[in-house]
Amino acid sequence: MEIRWLTAFLDFPAEQFGAEVTFWRAIAGSTVSPPRGEHREFASLEPFNGDPHLRVQRVDAGPGGIHLDLHVDDPRSATAEAIALGATVVRDHAEPAHISVASPAGFVFCLVEWQGESVRSRPIRWPGDTISIIDQVCIDIPAELHEREVAFWTRFTGMPTEPTSRPELLRLRRDHALAVGILLQRNGPDDEATVATGHLDLAATAVEDEVARHEDWGARVVEEFPTWTVMSDPMGRRYCITSRNPRTGE
Structure with missing residues (x-):
């Protein structure tokens, strides 16, 4: 496939x-x-x-x-x-x-x-010169199911995993012909979820500026990390703004 x-x-x-x-x-x-x-x-x-x-x-x-x-x-x-x-x-x-x-x-x-989609959209340049794009789905996986889920996605997609800066995060090798990448996250031991869920990730050149833009639209900061910020949209849906390269996803 x-x-x-x-x-x-x-x-x-x-x-x-x-x-x-x-x-x-x-x-x-x-x-x-x-x-x-x-x-x-x-x-x-x-x-x-x-x-x-x-x-x-x-x-x-x-x-x-x-x-x-x-x-x-x-x-x-x-x-x-x-x-x-x-x-x-x-x-x-x-x-x-x-x-x-x-x-x-x-x-x-x-x-x-497939209906012939093939042209990746370019990131948006915002006032203040921040560049960003929504370009990744993170699958949040219960810890006890993580190994089996990783094996499924690597075999089904044919995309091997790549390590990231965090041990709980594995990235499927990016196909640069596709506009969306897949990240696999192992939930912590205190997470009570019994099935995998997902959230969106944005890549941005300036996370702090991007966060401020989202706050202007009603989002709020949930938690901050060195290279990404967890956000909640106005209805409570969580997503992340990350410092990855918006043009490559890396």
Whole structure:
């Protein structure tokens, strides 16, 4: 299986959808596509250049979250590969056609047919000369499931892991043809989560300036580290602003 494109999907409860889309559109520096889907529940955050790699969805039940869309030539054969590696099918959607799958640790992602997306969008240059882009999904994994989950993602994507500055963080080797990278994080022993979840990461040239811009839009700082800051958006969704290179993701 070859991954042709990766999309990060933000899933919002219906009562939060409008306000959340407004915030994330502003943070991404994008416009919003016309809605689509049987219930007009999907939209893309359209960059000013390149193909979309961020999409939003209104969900009718549950708290929402983050999931990945893997764009492939044949979603059904890719699903069979995922099942052989320990994944399970959550739902086979007829319209629009895609298959929802849960990884061994329970992180839900979708396999969709590739529609020719290939052009990465460029980072946005903001007033004050900060450059940033939303370019990574971090999968947060319960400690006891971490080893199995890492094995699944490396084998399924064909991307080996690379170490980072923190022992609990492993990065899948970046495919620079794709606009989104994947980071695998082992949760701490006090984390009570029983399944893997996800959050978005931004790459920014000046984390402090980027944080201030997000605070102007209603986000707040949760925790600060030497090379990244944990944020909470106006509805409480957590994400990170990191000091990685916005052009390369490294």
